[in-house]
Amino acid sequence: METPLSKPIAEGRTAEVYEWKDGCVLKLYHNWCDPQWVEYESRVAHAVVAAGIPTPTAGEIVEVNGRRGIVYERLKGISMLQDMNARPWTIFKHARTLAALQVQINKLVIPGLHHYKEGLAYVIKQAPHLDDDLRERVMDLLTTLHDGEQVCHGDFHPGNIMLTDKGAVVIDWMTVSAGNPWADFACTSMLLTVGPKGAGRLVSPVVRMVLALFHQTYSRHYLQLMPDRHNERKKWMPVIAAARLDQRIEPEWEALVDMVEQGLRM
Secondary structure: OOOOOOOOEEOOOOOOEOOOOOOEEEEEOOOOHHHHHHHHHHHHHHHHHOOOOOOOOOOEEEEEEEEEEEEEEEOOOEEEEHHHHHHHHHHHHHHHHHHHHHHHOOOOOOOOOOOOHHHHHHHHHOOOOOOOHHHHEEEEEHHHOOOEEEEOOOOHHHEEEEOOEEEEEEOOOOOOOOOOOOOHHHHHHHHHHHHHHHHHHHOHHHHHHHHHHHHHHHHHHHHHHOOOOOOEEEEEEHHHHHHHHHHOHEEEEEHHHHHHHHHHHO
């Protein structure tokens, strides 16, 4: 017998979020997701709470209607992205908050995480829209880049920051891994720029300008908090862009390939 669920209150590529009992929410993974993903996210979510990162408290793993999910503390608030859409004048404050939270995360070390470089290598090898020469050059670059053991969120952007009465809270720990913080910075930088590039004329000049200012402010503040003495962030960009191609988001293809080619020329 299936458990009745309300309409999802949030949806993503790998999961849906539903209201749950006792003031909680249920992040329910889609059937095609590997069951190990649920255990991994649950373990990471407990670890980051213990490390003092502002994030929802994770509860038990449950199975509902043949799908596995994680019960989380319910947050009252809206995402940083939603707030910026409603109040564009907040972009500078939010950009600095985004940078400060990411630096806090990127200074942590949590044993037992997947390695970022290994995950990147795996997806780059199968990513579409890379010719053999470009793929080989990206893989060669990846082998030269310095690895690390710091926590990298892997999907850190304003849509994954909730603004609550307790302050800004980070969500969605499914893509967390251990690696070089500059890979995580490059990932966020890519996410903040590839959308407008991929959308082309669908994004107005005003919106494009606002997003550029947000990215500029975020980057400047991150670099103030964690100086990049060896220009590592730019070295990681073509690798991160190549890995993003594996998500097969058609409007982004041209912009991502361009990022790869430009990055390899630097």
